[in-house]
Every structure is written in C-alpha cells, then in structure tokens.
Amino acid sequence: MLARVQSFILQGIEAAPCEIEIDLDQRGLDKVDIVGLPDVAVKESLDRVRSAIGNAGYPWPAGKLLVNLAPADVRKEGPVYDLPIAIGMLVASGVVDERAAQRVSVPVAQVTGDVEQPADLLPEGVDPARFLYAGELALDGRVRPVRGAIALATLARDLGMRGVIVPAANAGEAAVVEGVEVLGVHTLAEVVGLLNGALPAESHPPVDLESLIQRTVADVDFGEVKGQESVKRAMTVAAAGGHNVLMLGPPGTGKTMMARALPGILPAMTPGEALEVTRIYSATGSAAGGQHTSGLVTRRPVRAPHHTASASAVIGGGIVPRAGEISLAHRGVLFLDELPEFPRSVLDTLRQPLEDGGITIARAHSTVRFPASFMLIAAMNPTPKGTVDESNTSQRAMDRYLSRVSGPFIDRIDIHVEVPSVPWRQLSRQDPGPESRTTSAEMRERVLEARDRQSLRQGVTLNATLRGRDLDRLATMDDGAMALTGQAMSELGLSARAYDKIRRVARTVADLEGADVLGAQHVAEAIQYRLLDRRL
Numbered sequence: 388m389l390a391r392v393q394s395f396i397l398q399g400i401e402a403a404p405c406e407i408e409i410d411l412d413q414r415g416l417d418k419v420d421i422v423g424l425p426d427v428a429v430k431e432s433l434d435r436v437r438s439a440i441g442n443a444g445y446p447w448p449a450g451k452l453l454v455n456l457a458p459a460d461v462r463k464e465g466p467v468y469d470l471p472i473a474i475g476m477l478v479a480s481g482v483v484d485e486r487a488a489q490r491v492s493v494p495v496a497q498v499t500g501d502v503e504q505p506a507d508l509l510p511e512g513v514d515p516a517r518f519l520y521a522g523e524l525a526l527d528g529r530v531r532p533v534r535g536a537i538a539l540a541t542l543a544r545d546l547g548m549r550g551v552i553v554p555a556a557n558a559g560e561a562a563v564v565e566g567v568e569v570l571g572v573h574t575l576a577e578v579v580g581l582l583n584g585a586l587p588a589e590s591h592p593p594v595d596l597e598s599l600i601q602r603t604v605a606d607v608d609f610g611e612v613k614g615q616e617s618v619k620r621a622m623t624v625a626a627a628g629g630h631n632v633l634m635l636g637p638p639g640t641g642k643t644m645m646a647r648a649l650p651g652i653l654p655a656m657t658p659g660e661a662l663e664v665t666r667i668y669s670a671t672g673s674a675a676g677g678q679h680t681s682g683l684v685t686r687r688p689v690r691a692p693h694h695t696a697s698a699s700a701v702i703g704g705g706i707v708p709r710a711g712e713i714s715l716a717h718r719g720v721l722f723l724d725e726l727p728e729f730p731r732s733v734l735d736t737l738r739q740p741l742e743d744g745g746i747t748i749a750r751a752h753s754t755v756r757f758p759a760s761f762m763l764i765a766a767m768n769p770t771p772k773g774t775v776d777e778s779n780t781s782q783r784a785m786d787r788y789l790s791r792v793s794g795p796f797i798d799r800i801d802i803h804v805e806v807p808s809v810p811w812r813q814l815s816r817q818d819p820g821p822e823s824r825t826t827s828a829e830m831r832e833r834v835l836e837a838r839d840r841q842s843l844r845q846g847v848t849l850n851a852t853l854r855g856r857d858l859d860r861l862a863t864m865d866d867g868a869m870a871l872t873g874q875a876m877s878e879l880g881l882s883a884r885a886y887d888k889i890r891r892v893a894r895t896v897a898d899l900e901g902a903d904v905l906g907a908q909h910v911a912e913a914i915q916y917r918l919l920d921r922r923l
Contacts, residue, residue, distance in 0.1 A: 390478035392471040393519045393548070395539050396461055399708060399755035400670040402538035404546065407468060408455040409475035415451030423456030426464040435466070435524050436473045443528035443575045448480035462752060464707055467533045470522030470552075473575055474582070483582045517549040518570075520578075521557075528575040532556035534672040536682075537665055540564035550590070552578060558591040560669050560682040563662055565593070596658045596683065603686040605651030610826035612641045612648065614809040619645070621804040621916060623830045626652045627837035628850035628895030631741065631763040631799065633726070635918065636806030638773045642766040646722040649764060650687040652831040654838055660718045661685055663758065667717055671710050688719035694728035702736050708748040708755040713740050716761040726767040727791035734796050737763070741799045744852075763800065767792075789919065798884045801851060801892050803918035837898040850895045855887060862894040867907035875914045885920055889913045 390409045395402040419433050433454070440447055454472055456463050477483045521539050523531040536557035541564050543551050550568030553561050558571025569591040572578050580586035609619055618634065622645055625632045634642045656664070664684045692701050692712045703711030713721055723729060740746045744760035770784045797803075841850060845861060853861065864872065876886060892913035893905045902909065 388479045388481075390475045391516070392475040392478070393516070394468055394471040394521055395519060395535070395542050396463060397465070397467070397535040397538060397670060398753065399757055400535075400538060400666050400710065402535060402542040403461070404542065405461075405463065405468075406457045407471045407475050408453075408457065409472070409479045410453040410455070411448050411450055411476075411479040412453075413448075413450035417449060417451070419452045419454070421454040421456070423454075423459045424462045425456060426462065428465050429456070429463050429468055432466055432469045432472060432524075435469055435526060436476065438526040439469070439524040439528045439575050440473055440476065442526060443579075445477060445482050445579070446480070448476055452476065452479075462707070465534065466523035466531075467521045467535070469524035470530060470554075470575070470578065471520035473524060474520055474578060477579060483579055518568075519543045519548055519551045520553075521551070522554045522572070524575060530554045530572050530574060530578070535670045536560040537564060537662070537669045540567050540569065541666075543567045552581070557682070559594060560665065562591040562594045563596055563665065563683060594683065596661055596685070599683060599685045600655055600658065600661055603655070605648065605686075605827060607644055607648040608651060608827045609645065609648045609830055610824060612644055614813040615641050615645070615806060616825060618804055618806050619825050619830065621802050622649060623652065623833055624892060624895050624899065624912075624916075625649075625762065625764075625802055626830070626834045627899055628801075628841075628891065629762060630801035630851045630892060630895065632765070632802045632804065633797070633800045633919065634764070634766045634804055634806045635769060636766075637768060637808055640806045640808055642806050643722070643724060646691075646720065646724075646764040646766065647689055648827060649720050649762070650689055651827040652834050653687055653762075654835060656685070656687055656718060664688060664718050667710055667714050667758070671715065673715060688716055689722060690716040690719070691722040691724060694723075694725050696729075696733070698730075698733045698736055701733055702740070703746055703748055703757055706750070708750060708753070708757075710757045711746075713737065713746060713759040713761060714757040717758045719761060721761045721763050723763070723765045726765040727788055731791065731793060735793060738796055738799055765800065766806075797919050798882055798888070801888045802916040803920075804916060805918060833899055836901075837895065840898045840901070850891050850898070853891055853894070858887060858890045858894070862890045862905055864890075864893075864905040864910065865907070868893070868905045868910040871907050871910050871914070875910075875917075879914075879917065879920055881917065881920055885917060889917065892916055 388411050392407045394405045394407055396405045421430060421433060437447060456468065474483065519539055519542065521533050523533050525531055532554045536553050537560050539553065540551050540561035544564055544566045550570060551561055552570045552572060555571035555573050558569050561569045570581065570588055571591050577586065581588050621632065624630065626649060636642060661684060668684055669682065690712045699705060699711065701712045703709060703714055740759045741763060744758070745756055746759050747754060747756045770788050872889065875881065889910065893909040896909040896912050897905050
C-alpha cells in the first residue's frame with residue numbers, strides 16, 4: 388500500500404514543500420529503506436519511529452518499507468520528519484483509517500453513539516491531505532518541538548492547505564500565521580486519535596501579536612545610568628535616525644548598560660517585524676533570551692556575541708547555511724563589546740551587511756539569503772589596559788590598539804562618542820545635577836517625534852539609510868552649515884562616506900529639533916561624532 392504525507396524542507400528561514408511517500412510491500416521480507424538525500428539525523432529517524440510506534444501500542448508494519456522524501460534532489464536534515472514518517476507508516480499499515488481520517492476537525496456532536504456519520508455528509512474540504520506535519524518523536528511516542536514552525540505554517544497558507552499538525556510546544560508560534568488551522572499535539576497516539584476521529588480536533592487559538600508587543604517592557608532604563616548625559620544624547624540621535632554607534636571609554640563607565648537600554652527608546656516592533664524576527668529564531672532553534680512569549684519575539688532583540696566568536700557564528704554559515712548573530716539581531720541591536728579584540732576578518736565581513744541589510748550565504752548545493760537589518764553598537768577601551776594617561780607611550784599604545792579596526796569599518800559607523808569616567812559625586816548621587824536623570828521614557832518620546840517627522844518626509848526610510856541623491860534633496864544646508872562642513876572635510880581629511888554620514892546624522896539632529904534646513908549647530912554636532920576620524 389502507498390501512503391503520502393506532506394511536510395516541509397527548511398531552507399534558511401523559508402520553507403519548501405516535501406512529500407513523504409511510504410510504500411509497504413507486505414509480500415517482501417521485513418526491511419526499511421529511506422531515500423531522497425536524507426542526512427544522518429533523518430536516517431536515524433527510522434529507529435526513533437520504530438520505538439515510538441511500538442511504545443505507543445501500535446504494530447510495526449510487516450513487510451518491505453520504502454520511505455521516499457521528495458523532491459529527491461534536495462538535502463533533508465533534522466528530526467522534523469519523524470512524525471510524518473510515522474503517520475505515513477500507520478496509514479500504509481491500516482492503523483490510521485484514511486476514510487475515517489477525514490473526520491479530523493469534525494465536532495464530537497456529529498458522532499452519535501457508536502454510529503458514525505457517513506463521509507459524504509462531512510463538511511466539504513475537510514481532508515487530512517490538506518495538513519502539513521512536522522515533529523520529532525521521543526522513544527515513548529511523545530512529540531518534541533522542531534525548528535521552523537512559523538515557516539511551516541506560512542507554507543501551508545501559501546499552498547492553500549487547511550492547516551498544520553505540529554508539536555504542542557510549537558503551536559503558539561505557528562498560530563501567529565493567519566489563515567491556517569494549527570493543531571498542537573503531545574503524543575503520536577493523540578495524532579492517531581485525531582485522524583481516526585476518536586478525539587476532537589481543537590485548534591490553537593489565534594495569537595494577538597499586537598497586544599503581546601504592547602505589554603513588553605525594557606530590561607534596562609537609561610535612568611539607571613549615572614551621568615553620561617552627552618552619551619545619552621548621542622544614543623537618542625542614534626535611535627532617532629537608526630545610526631550605528633561606537634562608544635570609546637575606560638571600563639566601568641556604563642557602555643554595556645547603555646547598549647542594552649537602547650531598545651527601550653526605539654519604537655515598538657510592528658506585528659510584521661515581530662513575525663519576521665520570530666521566523667528567524669524559529670528557523671535557527673534559538674532561544675529568544677527572555678524577549679519572547681510562547682516562542683514569539685515581541686521585543687527588539689539585543690545580541691552580544693563574544694569576541695572569540697567565529698565568522699560563521701557572527702555572519703552565518705555552515706554546511707547547511709544557518710543564520711548568524713547579525714540575523715538574530717534583525718530589527719534590533721548587535722552589540723560588539725571590546726571591538727578591537729574581534730578578529731579583523733570578522734569585522735570586515737560585517738561591512739557588506741551593514742550597507743545592504745542582509746547577508747547571502749552561497750554553498751555548492753544552495754544559496755540562502757538571511758535578513759540582517761540591525762543597529763550596530765560597538766564599545767572599546769582606548770588601550771589594551773583600558774585606561775589612558777597623557778604620556779607618549781600611552782598615546783602610541785592607543786594608536787596601535789585603534790589600528791586593529793580597519794578604516795573602512797569605522798567609516799560605516801555613523802556616531803563615535805567618548806564615554807568618560809563618571810565622577811565620584813555623580814556615582815554616589817551626592818551631586819546628580821539637574822539634567823542627569825534622563826530616563827528612557829523621555830528619550831523615547833523625543834525619538835518617536837523625530838521618527839514621525841522622518842516618516843512624513845521620506846516614508847519608511849530612516850535617515851541612516853538615505854542615499855546621496857536623497858540627501859541632496861532632503862538634507863539641504865544653510866550657508867553656515869555648508870562652510871562648516873567644507874572646513875571639516877578639509878582639515879580632518881574625511882572620506883566621501885564620512886561626508887554622507889555627517890549629513891545623515893545632522894539630518895537626524897535637525898529632526899530632533901523640528902528644523903527643516905540643516906544649520907551650523909546641527910552639522911557641528913554631527914562632526915563632533917566623527918571622533919575616530921581625527922585619530923586614525
């Protein structure tokens with residue numbers, strides 16, 4: 388007997404259809420083969436499926452079994468096919484009644500006593516072939532979560548399928564996708580009961596992603612940072628225009644705390660952005676680190692890879708391409724602490740994603756593109772020792788330390804800001820000063836007002852991504868600003884890219900003040916943020 392079950396192939400963060408065919412020849416000797424470019428985890432699924440079927444109380448099909456994963460020319464990986472293979476085997480052996488299986492989703496009220504309603508009276512379109520299946524099986528028949536539940540549900544919607552049958556732990560993720568029915572299951576026996584009509588099919592309720600986003604709160608408030616008002620101003624400018632930031636200062640000055648507080652002053656994610664980010668986390672199997680509810684990412688992520696991380700870990704890669712830290716930071720913040728300690732090769736591979744907002748990973752068998760639109764927040768000490776004195780020896784050490792970061796990489800960071808040591812009186816709150824209590828709520832209000840001005844002027848494009856032609860039109864300068872910019876370009880030897888950075892940052896500074904034309908004061912603040920251009 389031949390049985391077919393529909394599943395999916397996860398390619399990056401996208402899903403492609405996969406048909407699992409089970410051919411049972413009861414006249415042959417007991418043997419099981421699996422074909423269709425399976426990896427080791429897929430080949431091992433046969434042993435898991437055998438144990439799960441037996442421990443769930445069902446007989447193992449007697450005869451020759453051939454499992455085909457189609458299309459046969461695409462590599463299959465992971466334990467996601469355990470559940471669909473098991474269901475296919477039980478259909479082929481008659482444990483799951485295909486005619487009775489059409490009762491999946493039929494309310495219990497339609498089954499009276501021992502008399503079942505004829506199939507021709509069932510609601511039109513209720514067909515188990517219109518469900519996609521995915522799940523890893525434990526040896527006792529439990530269904531464990533898998534990667535890519537959102538991609539699976541999206542594929543089901545795009546193919547016009549009715550819904551998906553997934554592990555209960557993945558049901559909340561899949562239910563975010565509108566237009567598909569999500570059946571979350573705990574055991575293999577539960578799936579068989581659904582398909583045979585012994586159990587009522589209860590769809591997972593739709594997820595109100597927007598309300599979940601509104602209930603999220605930031606972990607760190609800028610009000611917790613003592614002093615550093617000039618740096619808070621720079622972070623406000625960065626958040627308002629989507630600019631990258633490099634903080635330069637000794638240890639213990641609050642650089643890490645401010646990087647983690649930054650998402651709290653950014654606009655809340657839209658449901659579309661939250662779904663996009665959740666798809667990345669779902670496809671990689673990464674925990675969202677407390678930024679999620681039921682597997683859903685509802686707050687802008689902050690990723691902080693260690694400086695020993697490899698290029699594949701940061702950028703993405705592997706034999707089967709997977710998303711790296713820059714993609715996990717999509718729509719959020721990538722924080723690189725101790726920037727010069729990162730290998731120069733890793734930093735230089737960031738240059739293209741910083742410009743394009745995505746990364747394409749090519750392998751012999753496939754090419755996958757991952758989104759990577761993030762704000763880069765970097766921090767570094769002025770010297771390897773962490774502190775600076777005024778001696779020439781210290782200056783030479785500083786120059787050598789800064790030279791570990793390439794000039795082209797520095798060029799792609801809009802704002803360079805110095806983070807000085809906080810005086811004792813401010814640390815102890817004996818002399819906080821009238822302006823040193825700036826909180827995230829106050830900063831966020833200014834950021835949202837500036838973002839509103841940007842959206843009215845240029846749509847969804849942020850100032851940080853404006854191109855030269857757009858800058859000529861949207862960042863016009865008065866005479867004083869033009870003269871100051873020319874002087875800075877000449878005396879500091881700034882590159883053409885740095886010139887555009889100055890105009891973009893000045894445009895954001897003007898937005899924070901509600902000005903349409905860039906004045907000298909706006910350009911002066913933007914030039915002030917080119918700190919390392921004066922040192923490298």
